[in-house]
Amino acid sequence: MSAIATEKSSASHDLRETREYRNYINGEWVASKSGKTFENRNPANNDDLVGTFQESNADDLNAAVDAADRAYNAWRLTPAPRRADYIYRVGEILKRDKDKIAREMTREMGKVLQETRGDVQEAIDMAYLAAGEGRRLYGQTTPSELPNKFNMSVRMPLGVAGLITPWNFPIAIPAWKGMAALICGNTVVIKPASLTPLSVVMLAEAFEEAGLPKGVWNVVTGGGREVGEPMIQNEKVKVISFTGSTEVGRGISKMCAPTFKHLHLEMGGKNIIMVMDDADVDLAVDGALWGAFGTAGQRCTATSRITVHKKVYDEFVEKLAKRAKALRVGNGLDEKTDMGPNVSDSQLKTVQEYVGIGTNEGATLVAGGKALTDGEYGKGFFHQPTVFADVKPTMRIAQEEIFGPVTAVMKCDSFEEAIEIGNGVRYGLSSSIYTRDINKAYTAMRDMYTGIFYVNAPTIGAEVHLPFGGTKETGNGHREAGVAGLDVFSEWKSIYVDYSGSLQRAQIDTEEI
Numbered sequence: 001m002s003a004i005a006t007e008k009s010s011a012s013h014d015l016r017e018t019r020e021y022r023n024y025i026n027g028e029w030v031a032s033k034s035g036k037t038f039e040n041r042n043p044a045n046n047d048d049l050v051g052t053f054q055e056s057n058a059d060d061l062n063a064a065v066d067a068a069d070r071a072y073n074a075w076r077l078t079p080a081p082r083r084a085d086y087i088y089r090v091g092e093i094l095k096r097d098k099d100k101i102a103r104e105m106t107r108e109m110g111k112v113l114q115e116t117r118g119d120v121q122e123a124i125d126m127a128y129l130a131a132g133e134g135r136r137l138y139g140q141t142t143p144s145e146l147p148n149k150f151n152m153s154v155r156m157p158l159g160v161a162g163l164i165t166p167w168n169f170p171i172a173i174p175a176w177k178g179m180a181a182l183i184c185g186n187t188v189v190i191k192p193a194s195l196t197p198l199s200v201v202m203l204a205e206a207f208e209e210a211g212l213p214k215g216v217w218n219v220v221t222g223g224g225r226e227v228g229e230p231m232i233q234n235e236k237v238k239v240i241s242f243t244g245s246t247e248v249g250r251g252i253s254k255m256c257a258p259t260f261k262h263l264h265l266e267m268g269g270k271n272i273i274m275v276m277d278d279a280d281v282d283l284a285v286d287g288a289l290w291g292a293f294g295t296a297g298q299r300c301t302a303t304s305r306i307t308v309h310k311k312v313y314d315e316f317v318e319k320l321a322k323r324a325k326a327l328r329v330g331n332g333l334d335e336k337t338d339m340g341p342n343v344s345d346s347q348l349k350t351v352q353e354y355v356g357i358g359t360n361e362g363a364t365l366v367a368g369g370k371a372l373t374d375g376e377y378g379k380g381f382f383h384q385p386t387v388f389a390d391v392k393p394t395m396r397i398a399q400e401e402i403f404g405p406v407t408a409v410m411k412c413d414s415f416e417e418a419i420e421i422g423n424g425v426r427y428g429l430s431s432s433i434y435t436r437d438i439n440k441a442y443t444a445m446r447d448m449y450t451g452i453f454y455v456n457a458p459t460i461g462a463e464v465h466l467p468f469g470g471t472k473e474t475g476n477g478h479r480e481a482g483v484a485g486l487d488v489f490s491e492w493k494s495i496y497v498d499y500s501g502s503l504q505r506a507q508i509d510t511e512e513i
């Protein structure tokens with residue numbers, strides 16, 4: 001309980017006063033036409049009201065889309081290096097305010113300060129990456145098959161980009177999506193998760209301070225039904241980028257299909273660490289602990305499965321359980337806390353439900369397994385870091401995304417079996433191997449069908465300059481961040497310039513050899 005007891009002293013400074021926040025539409029902070037607001041409370045302490053936010057409706061959303069649509073032409077025609085200047089400036093502002101923003105984010109969604117600082121850092125990294133792209137946005141130039149003809153391809157923007165963002169990376173993911181959209185020349189309307197609207201408001205404040213032209217970046221808070229669906233249905237919105245559950249993503253996919261609206265989906269994961277018999281076991285335990293319990297397991301990339309070679313299985317399980325039990329759970333604003341709360345009561349309930357499912361399926365609980373409710377814990381949504389051992393790959397806890405501090409350890413007999421278990425789920429986001437055998441590392445690198453793969457590191461920790469996303473039911477073939485992320489927010493235009501002064505017919509007027 002020590003982490004909780006000291007919370008007040010460190011949490012009391014530097015936080016914002018509770019107040020009502022508004023939507024950001026056409027460069028103005030405006031109230032919803034609904035006249036309604038919703039509350040956002042600290043998941044570590046429900047007495048702490050972070051703020052109230054607009055419970056917006058379709059009218060608000062459509063007003064934001066109209067503003068973004070009106071701003072589009074001028075923004076599209078602004079040279080990309082100039083667009084980059086604004087984004088770079090946002091990076092500088094975020095850097096200046098990193099600690100302040102991180103504190104608000106911890107208060108808003110619970111993860112520990114080190115991690116919310118990392119979240120803001122990821123947005124800063126993305127700002128610099130996107131700003132750099134302003135001077136690249138490379139297309140191709142190619143020779144033509146005909147004389148006196150010039151061929152090239154260029155990226156063109158799509159128009160208004162609609163972003164629906166999650167609560168687990170409240171600023172990093174809006175930055176991945178939004179900055180890539182902006183640098184390509186799109187304007188943006190963003191609907192943040194209702195559990196973390198303040199982080200996206202803070203990002204909008206940074207864009208406002210950077211002097212971004214009115215209407216280029218708009219924020220509308222509210223529910224999926226009331227704001228998200230009208231966004232998907234609005235024909236002026238040319239691309240939707242969504243991060244969230246596979247279930248919701250499937251629904252969005254259906255809504256976009258009739259009009260062929262461009263859609264980028266980043267959804268569930270059931271990521272695995274594979275520990276081989278030649279691994280550095282202590283290093284693997286370090287990785288598993290961080291991968292499973294960082295962000296209280298609430299990352300798409302969280303290590304929710306581990307398979308361990310039978311020769312080192314007992315040692316690994318014993319060490320992991322011991323370390324998991326020693327983690328200090330508490331308010332993330334306290335620097336001594338290792339793991340914060342679940343983001344909401346419903347997430348906590350899901351975790352509890354899965355602990356029940358795992359127990360009934362016959363897995364062995366070797367660490368945790370309980371919600372924390374004593375004293376100050378009772379004001380939040382805390383759960384113990386939980387490790388199940390003796391899990392079978394077919395069990396639900398080894399197949400379904402839990403999105404909480406629960407990991408499932410399975411024994412395997414061989415490298416080949418590890419790969420089979422690893423690929424034996426419907427998701428394909430991230431996977432990892434711990435081994436000292438370079439041949440095994442490379443074979444796994446080739447054979448694991450996931451969008452992200454790590455060697456001797458856990459399943460979390462992607463950097464912004466490489467593509468982020470996954471295979472199978474994790475995604476729909478797109479990636480965000482990196483240069484690949486630009487593909488979501490641009491279309492290719494191939495251009496042929498014939499300066500021969502005569503009609504030259506491709507495929508016909510070429511000389512045969």
Ligand code: UN1
Pocket residue numbers: 122168169298299300301302459460461462463
């Ligand atoms: C997510 O889990 O949704 O790779 C994003 C990572 C972070 C991003 C995670 N950089 O774990």
